[in-house]
Amino acid sequence: MCGIFGIVTYEKGEDTLIKLKTWSHELFKLSESRGKEASGIALLQNNRLKVYKEAVRGSKLIRLKTYTDLFRSTDAFPIALIGHSRLATHGIQTKNRNNQPVSNKRGAIVHNGIIVNDKEIWNTLIRKKPRFEVDTEVMLELICQYSQNGVGIEQAISYFYSKIEGSASIAFLLKNIPDLILATNTGSIYFARTKNPKLFAFASEDYILRKFLFRNNFRAKITQLKPRYGLRVNLRKPKDNTFEISHPSTRSDNNKLNLFAVEEIPGKGVVEKGVFTIYSVINDINKLKKHKIDYERIDKLIRCTHCILPSTMPFINFNKDGVCNYCQNHKKIITKGRGELEKIAAKVRSKNGKPDCILAFSGGRDSSFGLHYLKKEMGLNPIAYTYDWGMVTDLARRNQARLVGKLGVEHLIVSADITSKRNNIRKNILAWLNKPDLGLVPLFMAGDKQAEYYVDKVAKQVGVDLVIYCSGCELENDDFKAAHCGVRNAYPKAVLHNMSLGGKIKMASYYTLQFIKNPKYVNNSLFDTAFGFFSIYIKRHRYVYLWDYITWNEDNIVSKLKNEYGWEGDEKGKLTWRIDDGSSAFYNYIYYVVQGFTENDTFRSNQIREGDLTRNKALILVYEENKPRYEALKWYFDVIGLDGNKVLTAIDKMSKYY
Secondary structure, three states: OOEEEEEEEOOOOHHHHHHHHHHHHHHHHHHHHHOOOEEEEEEEEOOEEEEEEEEOOHHHHOOOHHHHHOOOOOOOOEEEEEEEEEOOOOOOOOOHHHOOOEEEOOEEEEEEEEEOOHHHHHOOOOOOOOOOOOOHHHHHHHHHHHHOOOOOHHHHHHHHHHHOOEEEEEEEEEOOOOEEEEEEOOOOOEEEEEOOOOEEEEEOOHHHHHHHHHHOOOOOOOEEOOOOEEEEEEOOOOOEEEEEOOOOOOOOOOOOOOOOEEEEOOOOOOEOOOOOOOOOOOOOHHHHHOOOOOHHHHHOOOEOOOOOOEOOOOOOOEOOOOOEHHHHOOOOOOOOOHHHHHHHHHHHOOOOOOOOEEEEOOOOHHHHHHHHHHHHHOOOOEEEEEEEOOOEOHHHHHHHHHHHHHHOOOEEEEEOOHHHHHHHHHHHHHHHHHOOOHHHHHHHHHHHOOHHHHHHHHHHHHOOOOEEEOOOOHHHOOOHHHHOOOOOOOOHHHOHHHOOHHHHHHHHHHHHHHHHHOHHHOOOOHHHHHHHHHHHHHOOOOOEEHHHOOOOOHHHHHHHHHHHHOOOOOOOOOOOOOOOEOOHHHHHHHHHHHHOOOHHHHHHHHHHHOOOOOHHHHHHHHHHHOOOOHHHHHHHHHHHOOOHHHHHHHHHOOOOOO
């Protein structure tokens, strides 16, 4: 998560300062795709490291006077800078101290990734309590503390990576080290050195650095810093040295050096407009818990005698034995087999360690297992791709960090304008509450549909043809969502864009009619909704779906993830499905209150039909799975800026299907 970048200059001259400013502007703008919630810079001049950050995107930061003033010094030559574009994970971005670079009296650091055991590490340090809420601080503290004990910086970095759980691509400057230090356990650092002018530059992605070099007409070879490697970039002369983190040099560094002083320039408190965060004091969870489900009435629903689908399922009917038409028409899921997948893999498998495929990676159980499977069992070298539209949960991000960190997989993130996305969700919910309709509930998730548009762009940028999705598991087919719009058999093979042309027309017509009846839907979110419809239903796609080839086994998947990677379930440790999607707790609450079942019921019913689950076991499972997830509901309402109590009250008053 986030984008990091930096520059080291070796040529003095009055125009170098102007050029450095221009170069930093370009890297900020290019890196913004990885995070738009905050940005910052640490600029090293002869004897001073100036650190400045604000809770705005990089393209806004570079227009602020305080930032511009950094490049007006004439008495000290700029040597290096490191920058950061933030996708907020740990720590609210509107508290500027949580943004990056993170600094102390000894230096500054920027970080791309998540450390999931930062609290445990703090307990082992001399200073037990952090100043900030961001996990990046523990890295700087640990490295500084260890390097102060007389060991070399390479050994300190090795020690740091041996202690952390998660993903970390870092760049830092310490006052006693005459080098810019880079290190990564995922490979999300690319660097290049130019001869004219004499310049070293790095970024989180090959595409970002390639674009930067092209725009400035620089000729240079781009090199990936491989997973579990570090790089020392000499600040005084064009020289660098790569080292393996697990086998660091035993040489010591001169800890008595005092190359610069650190100056933290106070932020002006500038923030993006309309920002809502999980720390917003909007919702009281106790008020949310007062909303009760009418379990007694739901329990009385007539259900299929074979599966557990109730009579409120769209287009359902029962035969004389009480068996539903979905069971009667069910066809056994037949996979193509591992051998067929191997044929596809053999055509692209990398022989030199370069990426050979892209895996769409949400951090949920399916895609997490898929990343493991491709890397460990298929011997492929995947890039993990995530489209963050503002509803990727912190839990999902932690799981993403665990997987890419342990597997040494590069993680490419495309960050949407999260503030705008969340504002769109809020506007659509408010419009929906004016005239509630189950057919339009998926409108709240329209913002994530551009994921397929951007994965195609990313594939072109990295030069990879094979894109693999871990959706498309037929057990997870939830046709009922589109059925409320009158569309039957909406998602063949459980893939959204497999919907027939007639189905797409019917769905578009249904939405158009509802928009006419309820003009409040005609708001700033309309373009985003249309873009989502285009991305998923109109744009052509050529993806490989993992579950077309191998058998889905819940117990094996969850066991593998938890035992090998420390993968987390929900806050109570019971749920493992949809925990990556922050909107799932809300839309399932709506479905359960109004129609008496959720996607959990359709999923478990499919398992029954496949012989993977008994009916009695399924009923026990969905009873627990369908209970409101109040912690997740609070998170959802807080980040989009709604009074959840009022929203749930309106839903409770809706006409029921039972």
